[in-house]
Amino acid sequence: MSFVPYTPSEIEPKWQKYWEEKQVFAASSDTSKPKYYCLIEFPYPSGAGLHVGHPRSNTALDIIARKRRMEGYNVLYPIGWDAFGLPTENYAIANHVPPAKVTRENINHFREQLKRLGFSFDYSREVDTTDPNYYKWTQWIFLKLFEHGLAYKAEMPINWCPSCKVGLANEEVVGGACERCGHEVTRRVKNQWMLAITKYAQKLLDGLDTVDFIDRVKAQQRNWIGRSEGAEVDFMIAGTQEKLRVFTTRPDTLFGATYMVLSPEHPFLEKFKDRILNNEELREYAQKAALKNDFERTELQKDKTGVEIKGLYAINPATGKEIPLWVSDYVLMGYGTGAIMAVPGHDERDWEFATAFDLPIIEVVAGGDITKAAFTDIEEGTLVNSGFLNGMSVQKAKEAMTDWVVEKGIGERKINYKLRDWVFSRQRYWGEPIPIVHCDHCGIVPLPESELPLLLPQVDSYEPTDSGESPLAAMTDWVKTTCPKCGQPAKRETDTMPQWAGSSWYFLRYCDPHNDSEYASQEALDYWMPVDWYNGGMEHTTLHLLYSRFWHLFLHDIGQVKAPEPYQKRTSHGMILGENGEKMSKSRGNVINPDDLVDEIGADAFRVYEMFMGAFDQAIPWSMNGARGTRRFLERVWRLQEMVDQTREGYTDSLRIIINQSIKKVGEDFERMKFNTAIAQMMTLVNSYYEQGAISNDDFKALLLLLSPVAPHICEEIWQNLGFEGFIHEQAWPVYEEEYLKADDVEIAVQVNGKVRARVMVPAGLDKDAGESLLSLDAVTKLLEGKQVVKCIYVPDRLLNLVVK
């Protein structure tokens, strides 16, 4: 039998068309079957089109989705578009086209590109965050957050990007620069919408114990939330009835607090200006500090600066002694109480500061040498110079001092988090309008649900303004409205939501995307949620992944969704680098275009290469030759058609073992995301088919079934060519037989004192104690001439190690 050459450019579009027309990958509404929900982060449809990074995640979960279908699950593997956001808006400004139009074009382009790769997405459930039918519910959730006091407006010093002209959340500032454009971020005080994610800090932390996320994601989220336990303590101001409260994680060192430090913005300075003798000096220092952004502050950390507050003293509650007060920008207003007790003997920063300004350093934990450096060990030290704490360990002293402080009524136990509330306002056009009205009489008034969606109006200019106002503010017709409460003239909120809003709940909409009376029906949510397996980028760990967990935990608390956590399992793919090992970018000229690749080697080979190139969770440089190699592999699979003896059913005897081994290994490796070794195993299987020279129908079927989730088009085509029944995507996932995983006889290594000296064939499955019986084998006795066996270790089916002297 002879076959036409392998031409992906013909067979791939053919099957894509078939799958689409027959809707073979649409999730069924039949809820009697067990469900499986696979999710990838929905793409931002940028003008640049698909990047080779997208198919890495998409193919991985496509493999899982296809395998689950073959295992009998009702699979939901949806796709959608996270389409609000700055790049589209900037493109629209530069080219004078409406963002909605750009978005539509980009989505169409993206969809075409994805379809060329043969992903088994359920396109009938597409969502688009810029669709009013979608953002109606984003706005609805915002109103719920507002209703429950989790959305509030506040004057906040925020991170401001002068280039994007937009406020940024802490999470969006990387190394002092704007995450998106790289421009240095400055500080600006603005009236902003905030979401109180900090109220969920503990729940976000606790939830991590209940889910199956890869460790580095959990670690990074824990780190970001930054819980620390300690105490708050009041220090009296000498000669007044006023007190200054500090937070400390080391209450045990209270006896060693020899001065206090306030952040330059601390309200205390204003309150006590009548008693402070050097207000002018302090004001100057505060101004200088305000000009520095966070990045500069950290850059300058070697040289501690500060100013003493003259005319005021605090009283150390433990020693009763008066201690001086200082102001320094190493104390941050945004954490704890904005003031600290300084214990220079046992805190590195305080030690540096005390050394620079010649302040007293007292040892209260013995174990180090505080003349050389702060002693911060909390495991080894013993308390000294500390009254009733003397002789205690640090741990014990912490408890004892906290109890003492609480009993005296001058403080309390306290847990602090580094997590900040989420800056939720953007002064930009291309985002969800915040459904709020400002009324002179009623204040901040939420729009009634019946008025949702609040449509984003057409504007003439999308340009952001230096004043920091959204372009919507210039739309007087739209801004002017009436108060939903009192009916008098009022103004709409003109800020929009950040890009993270729409992506914080999209996985819920997928469950029931066309519902126009609810964001999703309870039945659909109960059936599909939680997401069983979610794969995405590490860069979203402290952004999207945290934000969406927060929204879901909130929706759970108000009875909207059953489970607290949205994602059962979270994995993460590594980045694909350019051939030179650097990050792919236009400016470096090392970008690989997926379309070109499909043209050259085909979608299947592209998919196989993306999975074969290296460990899934690690960054890997691209190799064009490697990609061509996977095309060669598929050519070899294709040509196997000529070797099939169609009169034979059942596995060929001499192939039975490796087929069973392959079924086991490929299946297990897919589940562990070890796609590279799964494919290597299939290559080995193909190699052994060629060595065999002729194969049976069933030999070939086994290979095709295993390969079909990775390279679906070629497998479907061959399946049909050979006249096998039905379609390959409808077949059951193959199962292996335990008894055929091992040959009857296996080769083992014979070691003498740990070195391999011979190999012998022995019956498989000999147990541990059978080792001695192998000593009589010719090959073994030869090695033992003139030597005495001291010990004999037999590892079944692996090796025999003889310890001799």
Add this chain to the structure above:
RNA sequence: GCGGACGUGGCGGAAUGGCAGACGCGCCAGACUUAGGAUCUGGUGACUCCGGUCGUAAGAGUUCAAGUCUCUUCGUCCGCACCA
């Protein structure tokens, strides 16, 4: 500084404490070809007196046996970073 991942051929990488380098790329040789950047066959860690010896960043340890476990040192990448 804190948290995490990691260090194996020319390259990407395999290896439940049990034969290091599977699989692929590249390279070398040969076959078939008018030709091939197609295909096929064989080879490919280093050294070698062709018996072997040495090899998983470096050093030590545990073990019959260590790339894998423990300790020390060096180095790379990622995240956070004056968070009291």
